[in-house]
Amino acid sequence: MTEGSAGGRTPSRAVEQALVDAAERVLVRDGLGGLTVRAVAAEAGVAPMGVYNRFGNKDGLVAAVLARGFDGLAAATSEDTDVDPTARLLACGRNYRRFALAHPQHYGAMFGPGLSQAAPTAELADRADAAFTALVDRVRYGMDRGALRPGDPRGTAQLIWSSVHGAVSLELGGLVLTPDAAASYEALLQMLLDGLR
Amino acid sequence: MTEGSAGGRTPSRAVEQALVDAAERVLVRDGLGGLTVRAVAAEAGVAPMGVYNRFGNKDGLVAAVLARGFDGLAAATSEDTDVDPTARLLACGRNYRRFALAHPQHYGAMFGPGLSQAAPTAELADRADAAFTALVDRVRYGMDRGALRPGDPRGTAQLIWSSVHGAVSLELGGLVLTPDAAASYEALLQMLLDGLR
DNA sequence: ACGTTTGTAGGACAACGTTCTACACCAGGA
DNA sequence: TCCTGGTGTAGAACGTTGTCCTACAAACGT
The missing domain is CATH 1.10.357.10 (Tetracycline Repressor, domain 2)
Known part of the structure; x- marks a missing residue:
């Protein structure tokens, strides 16, 4: 927690943006039904676990989108x-x-x-x-x-x-x-x- | 097909209505996310396969609802x-x-x-x-x-x-x-x- | 009364969200 | 320099979902 600190402790904040970008692409391409954690992770080139590290769960990711x-x-x-x-x-x-x-x-x-x-x-x-x-x-x-x-x-x-x-x-x-x-x-x-x- | 015939060939058309009734109860109780084939079939007291015999697939059931x-x-x-x-x-x-x-x-x-x-x-x-x-x-x-x-x-x-x-x-x-x-x-x-x- | 057709029951499969466990990497003290 | 602690990752694994397959029971036409 305490992630909001000014330290910028996350070395790959870019992954967060890449995941949201990928989620938007998947959403446009496959619709809301095709917006799965695995599909987004594959589109972003990371493991599905990355979604849970960055956004807690799938709802957090779609909330970002x-x-x-x-x-x-x-x-x-x-x-x-x-x-x-x-x-x-x-x-x-x-x-x-x-x-x-x-x-x-x-x-x-x-x-x-x-x-x-x-x-x-x-x-x-x-x-x-x-x-x-x-x-x-x-x-x-x-x-x-x-x-x-x-x-x-x-x-x-x-x-x-x-x-x-x-x-x-x-x-x-x-x-x-x-x-x-x-x-x-x-x-x-x-x-x-x-x-x- | 040719289901619309006057023969009334379906001996348990009542099951159809029971499934839709059950689906409505489940929808009200558990929301759209809780509306699963198994939950509706259990609520209606029939096997999940009954949904596919009567409505083709889940979409057919929700279309009836x-x-x-x-x-x-x-x-x-x-x-x-x-x-x-x-x-x-x-x-x-x-x-x-x-x-x-x-x-x-x-x-x-x-x-x-x-x-x-x-x-x-x-x-x-x-x-x-x-x-x-x-x-x-x-x-x-x-x-x-x-x-x-x-x-x-x-x-x-x-x-x-x-x-x-x-x-x-x-x-x-x-x-x-x-x-x-x-x-x-x-x-x-x-x-x-x-x-x- | 028999054979055919119809619907049912239960198990099986792929895919989903989610979690667990083991491994690679980066910072700091000797 | 090496060693230690913590962070994020990768892959397997679990329970649940929609859907389908296979075997069995019941009902209709002759």
Whole structure:
């Protein structure tokens, strides 16, 4: 224990990163079902025992992968340069969907049924909260500039997140029963802007 | 094959129902991770091989459980007696959340990452479509009576489903970052009515 | 009443997560 | 310089999972 010391006592911290890299590759290639300890260790070129030395167990490894996923989601939803508050919110929503469609396995693992029981780690909750805060900031930006009706930014952000996550989740699950998923998503974003103005 | 014949050749179709009953009990008791073929067979009092005789493999069994779940969801969202179209839509949304909170394991399994790959069965798609149609009917009811802006009922229903599912999904995952999840859900329903009027 | 077909029971196999045991390596004292 | 202590690794091993194979019991058609 006392691993957080400044000594840097771990001579091969790089193995940790290599394992997470390998886990991401395996996840993308073989899906969540193919994400086994042996497969990840083989992909990283280490023994399966390395996973338990570095992350405790398999859940620790997938928690690390999920943490990266939340970071990527936060980065994707933050990469907007528009000054217009409405355009910024729209870009945020579109980037959210783009990230999910570009990394479906990550997204499914992040918000799948594993979150409620397999990984209630405090670190993961912090990452999710950071991604959520990025949205809260954009909502507050919109409220300050009159694009959104004034109110509790966190409550409004939670409302937007619910709708956007639901649309993306259903689309990834093949449950968009309308002809054009992209058009339905755009209609959802427009309805959100209408209902919150 | 040719199982659909009228002969009723299966002398113990009851075993099929007993297996699904047992699977539901195990799912509620031990969660999705505890839903193993052996546990379900033991709970039903039959040999594990019975699962493969009746359902082909484990996925077939869980597909049967999920089909029941979709039926229950359709029944829950349809049990409204209000004549007022707005009240009927609100009841539909509240019943949706009530079902999900009452059967969290079912809901998680129905919409989790298993749907995209583990169970793209035509039967399941039909059940999901039936539950969706119940919502489409209520949307059309609201449009005909002026509670909702006229338009494509399926598109509007998809939009509502996205938002409602997202809110429920985040709540089950413990990702409602506002103090009162019920209040946030009510705000979401109200925003939907506002944005679609 | 017999032969065929159907479903069951139990054991067996590969793969999984996890743990145990023995070995190689790197730092410090004589 | 050698020796000692501790850290991480490699490989085998255990229990459990999904799935399949083989032998046996029961039910239907003639």
